[in-house]
Amino acid sequence: MVPAERARSLARELADAVVAFDDGKVVELCRIVLDEGLDPYAAVVEGLSPGMAEAGRLYEQKEYFVPELLSCSDALYAGLELLKPAILASARETVRKGTIVIGSVEGDIHDIGKNLVKMMFESADWTVHDLGRDVKLDRFVAEQERTNADIVALSALMTTSMLAMPRVIKMLRDRNRHVRVMVGGAPINPDVARKFGADGYAASAGTAVDEASRLVEELRKNQAASP
Secondary structure, eight states, X not given: OOHHHHHHHHHHHHHHHHHTTOHHHHHHHHHHXXXXXXXXXXXXIIIIHHHHHHHHHHHHTTSSOHHHHHHHHHHHHHHHHHHHHHHHHTTOOOOOSOEEEEEEBXXXXXXXHHHHHHHHHHHTTOEEEEOOSSBOHHHHHHHHHHHTOSEXXXXXXXXXXXXXXXXXXXXXXXXXXXXXXXXXXXXXXXXXXXXXXXXXEESSHHHHHXXXXXXXXXXXXXXXXXX
């Protein structure tokens, strides 16, 4: 089998192994990638990442639930742990799709949903700055300014803590009119997101990356059109 065909075959197997949350198989395949001198970055973007995207699709369709998605994430990271050193050693420059700051707003200690969203962005090759949970409102502003992130993603699981979201959004807009803000969490819906002044809304981890990609595309078009 020629190297290109071999690489494609291994990528398909990697994607399937992530969907099957088979950590051992993912590690075995990644070692083969390294042993055979194949491109480790291609193994990530053509194998591990599509596998995680498929897991997200299954989650969105309610064929997978949180435990399955977390197990897929474990398989993904088992592969990344092996491949990332080789990618860094090759000094390969990769084009990131966007930069995002993410966190659960002040007063909310729940982070499983936020962590799922973070994992989806990482697997889609975004630069992710995770502030964690119960994040002070001004930290979102400071981190966006420090990183010049395209997107700030706010998570809340409680109706009490979600009331901090419009305050954060106003603070962000007062400092940077270009930043795009998306919100999500159990008490949030599209109407609430609009009322709060958010640019986007993600109903689940499975839709978050698509929504953020739409916002980044919109942002870059607007910036290109500005004098």
